Amino acid sequence: MSQTNPNHSHTESNLYEVKPQKPMPVVVYEPESRLRHPLQLFQEMWADLLSSRDLAWQLLKRDIQAQYRQSLLGIIWAFIPPLVTAAGLTFLREAKILNLGETSIPYPVFVIFSMTLWQTFTQTLNSMMGASRTAKAILTKLKVPPEAFVISKIGQIIFNFAIQLIPVVFFFIWFKIPVTWSLLLAPVAFIHLLMLAVGVGLLIGPLSCLYGDVSKFMTYIIQGWLFITPVIYPMPSQGFWRILLKLNPVTPLLVTTRDLATTGEVSQVLGFWIASVIAIISLLLGWIFYRLAMPFIVERA
Template sequence: MSQTDKKHHQGEAKLNPSSNKVNITKEMPVVVYQPDSRLRHPILLFTEMWQDLLSSRELAWQLIKRDIQAQYRQSVLGIIWAFIPPLIAAAGLTFLRKTGVFNIGETDIPYPVFVVFSMTLWQTFTQTLTGVSGASRTAKGMLMKLRVPPEAFVISQLGQILFNFAIQLIPIIFFFIWFRVSVTWSLLLAPVAFIHLLMFATAIGLFVGPFSCLYGDVNKVMSFITRFWLFVTPIIYPVPKESIWAIIVKINPVTPLIVTTRELATTGVISQPLGFWIASIVSILGVLLGWIFYRLAMPFIVERA
């Protein structure tokens, strides 16, 4: 079924962070469903998507505040947990490298900075993937009761992830200063590559999310995939130059996104420009197609639930 027309009054939902409840301030909309596919009316579909994206800002903001407060409310260390994992990983890998147990060759920047920065980027990538896919489950529960823009739940997850990343930048800046890592003007362009990395993870999450609402095995499969994905991404080692492993690492679409972000923030020399632009185009198209799929799939997920 497809949603093709909205009549009468538009309902407005607001989330109360303290009580985790949604208050209805106006009458709920009367929605008419028809059997024809909404893809037959692309202009109407994109108009609805854009309007709902704009109208979801307030609800998304309320969800962001609620989730961040709930995340650190009953935690003794609070926001420190945001950057403990990459610091522990960097300390352990640096120790193994100095003792000769783990030999990965030379890196362009001091290895502790290399690992901390790379692990933070990877952690943000995986959090975006799992967070956006999990937004479908959250949206399903609320869409069963209320007519609210499903995009609000995706935006709220992205907002929470960006907040955590901002906290994780604190130890990274400290490492840059401590190890005297020089930066160039290209640092200003690093956020562009970082946004493309988040867009790639968001695209995957938008496609996977509706399936995870129907099949519990999807989350387990994605967990195994991300674990293996870590080892074929140059996070704890530089990009290999030769061998079959080097080919596998280079065809990994996440490799040019993470490597370019890291290079723009440090040396300023981009080693994989072609791969970066290909991965960026795939990320942009993936978000657009994933948004359409997410938009069309959620009504069926709610109906089946």
């Protein structure tokens, strides 16, 4: 006759006993803009900017290697465009086909240096739009600071600009352009020119990820922008065209960089400071817009 173990039955009852579970925490999402807490937003932006240095360096090396890989001429392609443009415009000017006015320095030096500055500006603007598209592709798979893509593009622009300065230095020596102490201040004006390009590019970049027409439209905008900037001709002394050029924020930044690097006489002091303020504000607004817009771009992707 078998005996029933009371402990065994008690154990079996415990196996089927349903224990009460703790209530799950409730997460409430509110449509509150992050701009309502600007200090916290800027702290996050600054922290991500510092933490993105290593990734930006890796992206920079990859982009530079990819840029000149499978190329016979290599870095020569960096300064061929301004050289060809300068040679063509100089020929047209000397042949009296184009009347481009008198410049304070030899025209070949004037146009090659101006074209180098202008192409750096436009390349920076286009690179910022490219940074948004690159960030869109990677942020859908990895969670990394979006600032890394911007820093890598800026590094690539500075690298290309350093290469493009090689023929400019050669022209300075060939035409015996005097070097003054103001040359040390030229990088300050040049940085402001880059800041304006970065700010505008970051404002347009997220939009170009949503609408392909934005990039095509900017191509025509940049082409027309060249003609209202004193790149291939000097600043006119009077008239409506002078007023139009002075309203262009690129004009005082580019002209001041050129003046400081050549003659040392700054012709647009007030315009430079106004354009510098515009550049700083554009950079700040562009960074904020890029930071806030990219999560929505990634979500739509």
